[in-house]
Amino acid sequence: MARTGLLLRTSRGLTEMVRNSAGLVLTVFLLLLVAASCDQQPTLTTTRGTARVECDESLFPVMQFQAEDFHNTYPEGRINIRSVEAREAVVNFVNDSIRVIALGRSFNKEELNYLKNANIEYEGYKVAYDAIAVIINRQRADSTLRLTELDSIFSSTLTQWRTGKRGPIDTYVGDVNSSTDELFRTMILDKRPFGRTVTRLKTSESIVEEVAKDPNAIGIVGLSWLRGHDQDVRVCRLGGGTYRPVVRAKAIIEGVKNNQQRIVITETPLQTERSAFVVRLKELVGNKALNSVSSVRDESEGERVRIVLDLEPSVDPDEVLNSLHHFTQAVDMTLVAGQYFSPAQAHVLRKYYPLSREVYMYTREVRRDVGYGFIAYVKDRKGQQNFLNHGLVPATTPVRIVGLTSDKVQ
Incomplete structure (x- = not known):
């Protein structure tokens, strides 16, 4: 009987062991399922995920439309856009509480100095006029x-x-x-x-x-x-009065990262030959009038103008742009002084309208996530068309003025 009892206890022990083993197998199986499901979760990409963006209040209608259009194009990507004043957006960007912002201006000198002194890495893009x-x-x-x-x-x-x-x-x-x-x-x-x-x-x-x-x-x-x-x-x-638009070279700031920046000229001043303009730039660099520029090179192809000015490290690109405009600008002699201009797209593009400005997007993201994807979308054909439809002018895709006297662009 004792042996039977022992056997029974042993048998019961084996039964418990089998039960425990089955439970262990089930647990391991469930853990494997969880791990597999984790592996199958969507990977965040430039078109999948959620990003928070703060937008200059003066741009909110068009940027809200851009965010909605991005989601309609990429249903797995969502942009939560918030309207704030430009200064608040910059402060939040500097404090790293927001990593993508849209402004109706570039960073001013005070903000650029702070970003440089704080060693904050960022990228900036001109996206519209x-x-x-x-x-x-x-x-x-x-x-x-x-x-x-x-x-x-x-x-x-x-x-x-x-x-x-x-x-x-x-x-x-x-x-x-x-x-x-x-x-x-x-x-x-x-x-x-x-x-x-x-x-x-x-x-x-x-x-x-x-x-x-x-x-x-x-x-x-x-x-x-x-x-x-x-x-x-x-x-x-x-x-009115003595007002006459000043014609300048059109330029953008590229590669704002690690304090290494460059200015890319995409259009020379009116009635200025590109080759002569490049020679003039090299002279300005040579005689130290543009002493923050390390090199000038012409990467133009056919009708596409691309003149690159590489800047010294930690240089304020806006100061270089101001110097560039000062030394190369010209009065448009085809226009009679005293004319009046509306903010029609052609006048904004040509900078004839006195209160023309530029729209910039900035990001602190080093990952190529959905926030970066949103900027890429805004810069691409569809995003640029959205700007055009809202009365602004694209900055990254070619446009043409419809007719010699037209106020419209396409």
């Missing part, structure tokens, strides 16, 4: 403004309308940290503050709404905020 539109109520028939008048209105020196229906000028601008604020004050007010009678509103949408309902109103917004408001406000033509 935009403009700051000056808008008035549709009841005001005269939509032409001299630049001197614009200065007087927004500095509150001129507070009463002189033409059309008389009355006080109600002036509206955006947030103090907006790109439209910074650029307008730089271009028109010589960096002076807005006048005492100027009213600040939180959003560009609010500015459009106020101008639409106030017969005495005038305001400033980015071009993409005008889409769908053609019947609500009137867009001003600017110029």
Whole structure:
């Protein structure tokens, strides 16, 4: 009996061992299934995954459309885009709380110095040409403004309308940290503050709404905020007096990484031969007028212009661009002084419109993830067409002006 009991206990022990072994096998099998399922999870790529992007508020309508269009094209890729003022986007970018931003301007000198001193690696891309539109109520028939008048209105020196229906000028601008604020004050007010009678509103949408309902109103917004408001406000033509557009070489900043940068000229100034322009650049480098440029080379092919200026390490590319424009710009003698220009796409492309500007996207991502993929999408054909459809001008794909006197581009 004892043996039987022992056997029974042994048999029961074997049974328990078998049960435990089966449980172990089942556990291992389940672990293998989990591991296999982990291996089968989608790998993050430039078209799959989720990325957060902060966008300059003045660009939000077109950039929101870009994000939605990206998702429609790549259903597994999603861009969560947030509208903030330009300055806030830059601060968050520097603090690494956001890694992709879109701005209606390039980094300013203060921001570039901080990025350089903090040894922050980033890449920047010019993706479109935009403009700051000056808008008035549709009841005001005269939509032409001299630049001197614009200065007087927004500095509150001129507070009463002189033409059309008389009355006080109600002036509206955006947030103090907006790109439209910074650029307008730089271009028109010589960096002076807005006048005492100027009213600040939180959003560009609010500015459009106020101008639409106030017969005495005038305001400033980015071009993409005008889409769908053609019947609500009137867009001003600017110029007059001695104003005559200055023609400059068109250039972009490439390869902003590890403080190694270069400027690529994609179009020479009007009526300037490319070969002569390259010779002029080499002379400027040789006599130290462009002393931050290490070399100049012409990589143009056929009609495609590509003149590369390699920069010394840790150089501010915007300062080099300013010097380049200073030494190579020319007045467009085909235009009579005193003309007025609207922010039509052809005028923005040619820089005839006085408040033309450029749109940049910046990224801190070293991985080629969906955030990087979104930038690539915006730079590619479909993204560039989206800019064109929203009244902006593509910066990375060729465009042509339709007709000699046309305001449109394709």
